[in-house]
Amino acid sequence: MAAEDGWNRVRVADLALRADVSRPSIYKEFGDRAGIGRALVEHETDEFLVGLAAVLDSHQGRLAQALEAAVAHALEQAAVNPFVGAVLTATRGGTDALLPFLTSRPEPVFSSTRRLLCVWLAATVPHTDDDSRTAAADLAVRLTLSHQLLPAHDPGATPPHIARAVCAVLGVPEQV
Numbered sequence: 001m002a003a004e005d006g007w008n009r010v011r012v013a014d015l016a017l018r019a020d021v022s023r024p025s026i027y028k029e030f031g032d033r034a035g036i037g038r039a040l041v042e043h044e045t046d047e048f049l050v051g052l053a054a055v056l057d058s059h060q061g062r063l064a065q066a067l068e069a070a071v072a073h074a075l076e077q078a079a080v081n082p083f084v085g086a087v088l089t090a091t092r093g094g095t096d097a098l099l100p101f102l103t104s105r106p107e108p109v110f111s112s113t114r115r116l117l118c119v120w121l122a123a124t125v126p127h128t129d130d131d132s133r134t135a136a137a138d139l140a141v142r143l144t145l146s147h148q149l150l151p152a153h154d155p156g157a158t159p160p161h162i163a164r165a166v167c168a169v170l171g172v173p174e175q176v
Contacts (some may be wrong), residue, residue, distance in 0.1 A: 003083045007037060044083050045108045049116055051077070056120045063124055064174040067163035070117075071144050075155060078148040114141045121170070128170050136169040 001010045001018065012033060016023045030036045055073045059066030078084050117137035121128070128136075143162045152158050167174045 002040065010036075012036070040083070042108050044081070045112055048074075048077055048081075048084075048109075049112060052113065053116060053120075056117075060124070063170075063172065064160075064163045064167055066120075066124070067140065067166050068159040071140070071147075071159040071162045074144045075147060075151075075158060084148075110141060110145070114138055117141065125170055125172055128172065132170050136166045139169055140166045 001014060012023055012026055015036070016026050019026070026036065030039055052070055052073060055069050056066050059069055114134075114137045117140055118133055121133040121137060122130075125133070140162055143165065147155070147158050147162075164174060
């Protein structure tokens with residue numbers, strides 16, 4: 001429903017009707033409307049992280065290519081995932097209440113993605129220090145999110161640009 005009409009138009013009564021449960025059951029499970037939004041974002045984040053991990057693992061040992069593929073995957077999800085697309089499209093119009101989950105509340109999207117990338121970087125470039133890996137992961141997530149919210153004129157150039165920036169922060173050549 002959020003993907004169809006935007007989160008601001010989703011009513012608990014409509015959710016209950018579509019799920020064939022009572023409104024009190026929804027409130028008992030999620031607490032309030034914000035709890036429903038949180039659960040939705042957490043579910044979508046889990047799905048995204050599974051896909052992102054698979055992309056990174058498929059390029060094991062090739063840092064720049066893996067980073068490019070990961071950024072491309074994230075940008076593609078913004079284009080093909082109906083829920084993510086609805087949130088991002090609504091944010092461009094300044095109307096969607098789920099925007100804080102992508103920007104000002106670090107959990108679950110931002111922090112979970114950054115943690116995943118930190119762990120992957122530790123396995124991929126173990127000779128780099130923790131601070132550099134944390135900074136590189138933070139940079140990758142922030143830049144990718146920025147490009148999801150406000151796509152570049154040439155979106156195809158974004159993945160290699162972000163990969164180069166991450167490699168620079170790590171102090172490693174792109175060929176690693």
